[in-house]
Amino acid sequence: MLSEVVTDALLPVYATFPLRAVSGHGSWLVDDEGHEWLDAYGGHAVASSGHSHPDVVAAIADQAAKLIFYSTAVPHAGREQLAETLARLSPDPLGRVFFCNSGAEANENQLGLARRKTGRTQVVTMRGGWHGRTAATLACTDGERYEAGARRAGVSLSRKVPFNDVGALEQAMDDTIAAILLEPVQGFSGARTATQEFLQAARSLCDRHGAKLLFDEVQCGVGRTGTFTAAEQFGVVPDAIAMAKGLAAGLPIGAVIAVSSLVDDIKVGDLGSTFGGGPVPCAAALANIAVIEREDLLANVRTVSEQIVSEAAKLPDVVRVHGRGFLLGLELNRPAADVQRALWQHRVLTGASTDPRTLRLLPPLSFAPDEAALLLQALRAVLV
Ligand SMILES: Cc1ncc(COP(=O)(O)O)c(C=O)c1O
CATH class of the missing domain: 3.40.640.10 (Type I PLP-dependent aspartate aminotransferase-like (Major domain))
Structure with a gap:
């Protein structure tokens, strides 16, 4: 997994995720080795209808x-x-x-x-x-x-x-x-x-x-x-x-x-x-x-959010789930940055926040129930 920005010409302004993106579709990013990453960070809350919707x-x-x-x-x-x-x-x-x-x-x-x-x-x-x-x-x-x-x-x-x-x-x-x-x-x-x-x-x-x-x-x-x-x-x-x-x-x-x-x-x-x-x-x-x-994505946000909130609340180390819809914060009783990094091993992207113990989830509005299940499965594997 490559993460470093490889040129000094670019100012190092953001902490970067450990992949070099080549393409994207829906909730997925594809890196330069052909691996697919589940993007629960939604392209920085931007990819609302998913990445590169046709x-x-x-x-x-x-x-x-x-x-x-x-x-x-x-x-x-x-x-x-x-x-x-x-x-x-x-x-x-x-x-x-x-x-x-x-x-x-x-x-x-x-x-x-x-x-x-x-x-x-x-x-x-x-x-x-x-x-x-x-x-x-x-x-x-x-x-x-x-x-x-x-x-x-x-x-x-x-x-x-x-x-x-x-x-x-x-x-x-x-x-x-x-x-x-x-x-x-x-x-x-x-x-x-x-x-x-x-x-x-x-x-x-x-x-x-x-x-x-x-x-x-x-x-x-x-x-x-x-x-x-x-x-x-x-x-x-x-x-x-x-x-x-x-x-x-x-x-x-x-x-x-x-x-x-x-x-x-x-x-x-x-x-x-x-x-x-x-x-x-x-x-x-x-x-x-x-x-x-x-595609009635607002209804999707509401139903899939309920799925994420109710399942995430049962996870060990999750103290509280904040937010609405697909702007969620998992308040943890351990550093969120460690969890965010551990999720990279499962090729899942999530966001940090100014609260060091809150992991932010901002998936595309099209994030499907089976994609939410994959996210929860990765969280379950990490939060043991
Ligand atoms: C709530 C809020 N307001 C304003 C901004 C700034 O937006 P931009 O980066 O497009 O200038 C952001 C960006 O993260 C934001 O989250």
Whole structure:
């Protein structure tokens, strides 16, 4: 099993998995020795309809052959259809869409919209929250190394409150706050789920103080929790949602889906992105969403998640299973990194988290019952 990056030309920014990928299909990656790996990390939560779904591949090839790119300066049907699709699939009255290229950029833009609308700067975010690596999103992300990056850029840090602590949130809110930014299901912190009570309190505190409620669904959105948006499971409608990762099943895309009152004064030139809303990522996203709907992948997420949660909870060393749908965190009573490494011997990929004892599972939405059984079998073999 080869893992090292073999060139110094590439900065060593991620801890790498011990394979060199050559191809992928569904929940599987194929390495350069022809071995198949079960991808319960879902291509970094991106391969929502699986790796290289034939419909997504065909849509990309078809669009690329017709027109690879023009910016939003030239209207394009695919961009308009995708905006309408996201509006249709998001809770009312979320329905105005801005496209960019990544999760951080989507968060940066929704923060910018909230600051623009309120004329305020300060933001409240959560302990355990993770929002990206631009200066503004680093300032909102929990963790000294991220906050240090924002400080170096001269950006003031968000006010961070313990997740699900209504009292602390009330304390942090006042009439200088532009927005609360949070993940309804925190990803990197180990799939920690917001309580309904906490999200309802966040909504009413924003309303009381004239602030905007922003959901970061970059990781938990696009069906990963078993509904298209995570928001709809909590009966709370934010002023905007950021999506990215799973939206185009692997092509770079980010989207802010906002309520009209947040964006009603946006004029030509106020927002922009050369590549945002490009024809090829939009075609990939439309094909990906069509697969999710046609193959009823949200129902698959819900049923197969139940299978994983109920079986995983019985495993030795599993203290608790966190999360929803296919954003799960197995809290263990031993280091998750050891378990993650041991699973490599079974050619199974899983994710780490900022909690050293939580192993993160983010399989493709198409992860089938027999694939879940293989994952559980590998976990059973490792957690003895
Ligand atoms: C919840 C959340 N927000 C934002 C981001 C940043 O997204 P990107 O890496 O596309 O900028 C991530 C990436 O992991 C994420 O999980």
